[in-house]
Amino acid sequence: LQLEAVKFEKMEIVSHLAASISHEVRNPLTAVIGFLQLIGENERTNEKSKAYAMYAIEEASRASDIINDYLTFAKPHINVECLMNIDSEIKKCQDILRPLTLKQNVDIDTFFQHEGSIKGDPHKFHQVLLNIFKNSIEAMPDGGILTIQTFENHAQIQIKITDTGYGMKPEHIARLGEPYFSLKGQKGTGLGMMVVYRIVESMKGTVTVTSEVDIGTSITLSFPSFS
Numbered sequence: 142l143q144l145e146a147v148k149f150e151k152m153e154i155v156s157h158l159a160a161s162i163s164h165e166v167r168n169p170l171t172a173v174i175g176f177l178q179l180i181g182e183n184e185r186t187n188e189k190s191k192a193y194a195m196y197a198i199e200e201a202s203r204a205s206d207i208i209n210d211y212l213t214f215a216k217p218h219i220n221v222e223c224l225m226n227i228d229s230e231i232k233k234c235q236d237i238l239r240p241l242t243l244k245q246n247v248d249i250d251t252f253f254q255h256e257g258s259i260k261g262d263p264h265k266f267h268q269v270l271l272n273i274f275k276n277s278i279e280a281m282p283d284g285g286i287l288t289i290q291t292f293e294n295h296a297q298i299q300i301k302i303t304d305t306g307y308g309m310k311p312e313h314i315a316r317l318g319e320p321y322f323s324l325k326g327q328k329g330t331g332l333g334m335m336v337v338y339r340i341v342e343s344m345k346g347t348v349t350v351t352s353e354v355d356i357g358t359s360i361t362l363s364f365p366s367f368s
């Protein structure tokens with residue numbers, strides 16, 4: 142119980158900090174990346190400088206990833222709640238991630254058993270799906286299968302996302318959603334799952350995780366059905 146309280150307090154602090162800085166930092170960062178791209182693409186830029194520009198873009202993009210994660214849940218936003226068809230929202234996110242799945246040799250299998258609707262902000266719901274899909278894809282560096290199922294169960298709509306990745310130990314499952322918990326070193330922000338938990342909670346949904354090392358991970362989202 143005490144651990145939970147610490148977790149919650151940490152989340153509150155992170156969220157306040159984020160709200161105040163994210164807006165101010167995002168726009169200049171986008172401009173920086175844009176200009177670096179122009180420098181990198183310029184014919185007169187020599188090879189060495191092109192490489193420097195590329196490194197700078199990578200680093201700035203990483204900063205931008207962090208800001209994007211923050212922005213979504215901390216954004217002081219006008220509530221755009223609406224009914225969403227989960228299947229089509231899932232398909233949109235699948236399209237966004239297509240370059241990544243191709244690059245990582247990941248196949249996506251979808252089984253949509255239910256044309257269900259849930260209530261929420263589509264932008265935030267996308268963030269939830271994208272963060273979960275991205276983790277699954279990242280957990281399969283040598284390729285694998287990402288299975289997405291939707292079904293209705295006792296007036297709840299469920300989305301089950303299963304990967305054939307490296308899986309998680311029980312003590313790591315327990316830490317999911319804790320700000321900055323990441324086993325990816327420089328490549329991780331440790332913010333993705335925190336954002337997932339926050340948004341799903343705000344949509345009156347739940348997140349259930351099962352995972353086995355070297356076998357894979359299954360994440361089930363459950364939301365009240367509005368169909």
Ligand code: ADP
Pocket residue numbers: 272276277280304306307308309317318322323324325328329330331332333334335358
């Ligand atoms: P990040 O992806 O930036 O590390 P997340 O909050 O998205 O941060 O995830 C936290 C950690 O949880 C990851 O670093 C990873 O160790 C673990 N994790 C999350 N999803 C999966 C998954 N599908 N398979 C294996 N490990 C996972």
Ligand code: MG
Pocket residue numbers: 272275276333334
């Ligand atoms: Mg992640």
